[in-house]
Amino acid sequence: MSFDKILGLGQTALELGLVNGLTVLALFLSYSMLNVCDLSTDGCFTLGAVVGTLVAIAGHPWLSLPAAMLAGMASGFLTATLQMRMGVQSLLAGIVVNTALYSVNMALAGNKATLTMNKTTTVFTMDKSLLKDTSFSGQYILLVALIAVALVILFLCFFLRTRLGLSIRATGSNADMVRSSSINPSFTTTVGLCISNAFTALSGCLMAQQQKNYDVNMGSGMVTVALASLLIGGVFFGKHRSIPLRAVGAVLGAFLFRVVYALALRLDMPAFMLKAVSSVIVVLAISGPYLRKQFPILWKQVPLLWQRPGERREG
Amino acid sequence: MLKLEHVTKTFNPGTVDEKVALNDVTLHIREGDFVSIIGANGAGKSTLFNAICGSFFVDKGSIFLAGRDVTMMPEHQRARQIGRLFQDPMRGSAPDMSIEENLYLAAGSGSWLTRITAADKRSFREKLSLLGMGLEDRMKQPVGLLSGGQRQALTLLMATYHVPKVLLLDEHTAALDPGTAEKVLKLTRNIVEDNHITCLMITHNMQSALALGNRTLMMDQGRVIYDVTGQERSRLTIHDLTDKFRQASGHVLDNDRMLLGVGAHPHAQSAGQTEPNEE
Numbered sequence: 120m121s122f123d124k125i126l127g128l129g130q131t132a133l134e135l136g137l138v139n140g141l142t143v144l145a146l147f148l149s150y151s152m153l154n155v156c157d158l159s160t161d162g163c164f165t166l167g168a169v170v171g172t173l174v175a176i177a178g179h180p181w182l183s184l185p186a187a188m189l190a191g192m193a194s195g196f197l198t199a200t201l202q203m204r205m206g207v208q209s210l211l212a213g214i215v216v217n218t219a220l221y222s223v224n225m226a227l228a229g230n231k232a233t234l235t236m237n238k239t240t241t242v243f244t245m246d247k248s249l250l251k252d253t254s255f256s257g258q259y260i261l262l263v264a265l266i267a268v269a270l271v272i273l274f275l276c277f278f279l280r281t282r283l284g285l286s287i288r289a290t291g292s293n294a295d296m297v298r299s300s301s302i303n304p305s306f307t308t309t310v311g312l313c314i315s316n317a318f319t320a321l322s323g324c325l326m327a328q329q330q331k332n333y334d335v336n337m338g339s340g341m342v343t344v345a346l347a348s349l350l351i352g353g354v355f356f357g358k359h360r361s362i363p364l365r366a367v368g369a370v371l372g373a374f375l376f377r378v379v380y381a382l383a384l385r386l387d388m389p390a391f392m393l394k395a396v397s398s399v400i401v402v403l404a405i406s407g408p409y410l411r412k413q414f415p416i417l418w419k420q421v422p423l424l425w426q427r428p429g430e431r432r433e434g
Numbered sequence: 435m436l437k438l439e440h441v442t443k444t445f446n447p448g449t450v451d452e453k454v455a456l457n458d459v460t461l462h463i464r465e466g467d468f469v470s471i472i473g474a475n476g477a478g479k480s481t482l483f484n485a486i487c488g489s490f491f492v493d494k495g496s497i498f499l500a501g502r503d504v505t506m507m508p509e510h511q512r513a514r515q516i517g518r519l520f521q522d523p524m525r526g527s528a529p530d531m532s533i534e535e536n537l538y539l540a541a542g543s544g545s546w547l548t549r550i551t552a553a554d555k556r557s558f559r560e561k562l563s564l565l566g567m568g569l570e571d572r573m574k575q576p577v578g579l580l581s582g583g584q585r586q587a588l589t590l591l592m593a594t595y596h597v598p599k600v601l602l603l604d605e606h607t608a609a610l611d612p613g614t615a616e617k618v619l620k621l622t623r624n625i626v627e628d629n630h631i632t633c634l635m636i637t638h639n640m641q642s643a644l645a646l647g648n649r650t651l652m653m654d655q656g657r658v659i660y661d662v663t664g665q666e667r668s669r670l671t672i673h674d675l676t677d678k679f680r681q682a683s684g685h686v687l688d689n690d691r692m693l694l695g696v697g698a699h700p701h702a703q704s705a706g707q708t709e710p711n712e713e
Contacts, residue, residue, distance in 0.1 A: 283546035285535050292528035299526070299593070300539045301513040358530070359576070 130261065132381050136374030137264035138329060141322035142345040143352070144271050147369045149315040150349065152279065153308060154291030155202075158213030160319055160345065162220025163194045164338035167320025168327035169224045172234050175328060180242050183324055191320025194220060195312040203305035224335055234333040241328035260329055267325060271318055272366045278314075279362050287311045340394040347397040348373040350404035376400075435632045436463040436600050441485055441495035443656075455481040456492070457656035463600070468626060468633045468647030472640060472675070478656040479636045483602045486634075488512045500599045517593030517631075519586065519606035526589030529578030533569060533588065534558050536577055540592035561591055565621060583614035587621055594625050601626065603635040619646075640672045650675075654683040 142164060149157040167187040174183035194216060201212035228234055247259040255262065278284045289297045290307040297304050319341075327333040352372025356364045380393055443456040455478050463469060471479050485492050486499075488509035496505045504512050519526060527536045537558045538550050555573065562570040565587045569580075577585060586606060594601060603622065607615035623646065626633050637643050643650055650667055652660035652675070659682035662670060 280549050281547045282538065282542070282544060282549070285531065285539055288531055288535075289528040289539055292530040293525070295525050296528050296536075297539070298510045299513045299518060300542055301510050302539070302542075303508075303510045 128381050128385075129378070130258070132377035133374055134260045134264055134329070136348075136377040137261070137268050137370065138322060138325045139345065139348065139377070140264075140268050140370035140373040141271055141325070142319050142341060143348045143369045143373045144268070144275065144366060145315040145318035145322065146342070146345045146349050147366060148275065148287075148311060148318070150346065151353075151365070152288050152291050153311040153315075155209055155308065155312065156213070157195075157198065157312060157315065158210055158342055159194060159198045159216040159220065159316070160213075160342035161338040161340065162217040162224070163191050163316045163319045164323035164326075164341045165224050165335060166194055166220050166227075167191050167323030168333050168337055169227045169234070169335075170320070171324025172236060172327050172333040173227060175236060175241050176234070176239050178240070180240050180245055180328075183328070184242065184321060187320045187324035188317040191316040191318070192313040194320070195314070195316030196309060198316070199305075199309035199312040203308050221335070228333070228335065232335045236328065236331040236333070239331070241331070242325070243328055264325065264329075267321065268370055271321075272363070272370070275366050276363045283307070283310065340397065343394065343401055344376065344397040345373070347400035347404070348376040350401060351375050353404070435465040435467070435500060436486065436634075437461070437498040438482075438486075439496045439498075441492050441497065443481060443485060443490065443492050447493075454656050456485060459495070459656070459658060461651075461658060463632060463634065465632055466630050467649055469635065469649045469651060470643040470647050471634060471636045471651045471653060472638070472643045473653035477653040479653050480604055481656070482653070483518065483604055483634070483636070486600070486602060487516055487518055514596075515599040517598035517601040519589055519593055519601075519603050521605040521608045523582040523586040523589065523609060526592065527577045527585055530576060532574050532576055533562070533580075534573040536588065537561075537592060537595070540595045542596075561595070562588075565591060581614075583610050583618055586610065586618050590618070590622060590625065594629065594631065597629045597631060599632065601631045601633045603633065605636050605638060608638060640675055644670055644672070644675070652679060652682065654679070659683055 142160065146157070146160065149155050167190060170190040171183040171187040174186045198212050198216045201207040201215065202209045207215065225232070242263055243260055246263050247256070250256045250259050250262070279288060286297060286302045286307045287310065289300070290304045290311070294304045297307065323338060326337065349369050349372055352368035352370070355371060356368030360368070376397070380396065383392070383396065384390060438459055438461040441456050441459045442454070445451070445453045445455050459482065471482070473479050484490060486497060488504070488507060491506060496503060498504065499512070499515055534550060534555060538554060541554065558573060559570045562573070567584050567587055569584060569588065577588065580588065606622070607618050610618060619642065625631070633647070635646065644667070649661070649663040651658050660678050
């Protein structure tokens, strides 16, 4: 493999990592901070993609970004309302919204499963023409993705230190304490999910525009992929680091995930294995610490396997 | 300051698990009262606190706080005027957040988008130093690293940061070792006295039930069965309390910890007699 090729692969991994990184940052807010596992992520990612695509096709590439984010917020609001005010369990609320979003996405795309943007002006094509004669002309995707990620990280760093941001963190850490500080946990959860889903939708919107293609299934499995990235990032910048570092770690995780994935593809792993790989990573990252703690007990139980019940004697 | 009128709460109504947790409780707590509450397990002490806080809405009756009817007010809205500490020191603060971030939420002033200022930090420092636990030098550390006693002291500070109309202490020293428990109890007393806070304290320690405060309630099966204050209370011994319980409820006080509390200290009775006079 030539050096150029490695560089090219690295750049692709970085581009995809950064665009996916927005979803990882969304989960950083909902999963790590708010302690809610938001299973509507898949549908919301696709929702952002379809809304962004439609607005871009209609001729408003810049407007597509806030439009996608607004749609994401609405989806987050719905998930939060279901679980905080209508008694639906947190996980189920996400799944229900996710399922419903499939119909919404199909309806929005006019009963089409795919939309192409080959001749559409997107934020990426605009950026491309902007950088046409500079030495960065090959990095136009990177630039847009980098700016988006940087803005989201900056926002999170600022936001999570405000009173509202602290309340959201406290809701994930100890909801009782939030209530006794005269703050309504339903409110903080709703705000948190609205913001995180806005980022997820933005991520989907950029992904569709970058690939010049929207597919109704493009978000499927996204929650596991993003969770895997988040947990990989946590290996480098774990729970006891500062918020900015952890946010950067989340994006770094997304990038590393893409690198591993690209390498696996080079080794002739079929592309459809991506989701199995991400599932295994999530399971390893979550159950690893648990199993490590259990291991001494399991080890002691091994000799028992050779004994029949009632055979165990003293000494 | 705090008035409960005919408050009734039944859990699991209409099932085999039906339990009348509060049975027509009428209670009037005056401003500045420090009330200790004793009773067997399941007598309704914590349920009484939950009713006052709004953890659930009561079936019947009304609750007035500082002249205002709060019966149907949601928990987080009442919390502005009520401070509460639980037996579990972990319940009052967020472990993943630093001391100053926890305090900032308790201080709770300003709009949603304000951030901790240098002035906030100075005032946190000042208040933390009053605890005498060295927490003022650890303000950036996550609360999860603190010991149980330190966390309970921090929770006390958070609960009284804005002087509450009423402070509810639910066996808040029971999970601490004796030395730490005494320290936290002393802090509680100082803060309550300095700020003239109306206070209700559930305790299993009959000695401190008589030693602390100016009024003692005894609860059984969801009712207040004995309410003592003034001269009568200052003459009371722990032995009298267990007798009263038997008379009023018709059965023996069957709380291990309380009975052990009597048995374990041979001098508990005399201590119970002398301490109220020191008040």
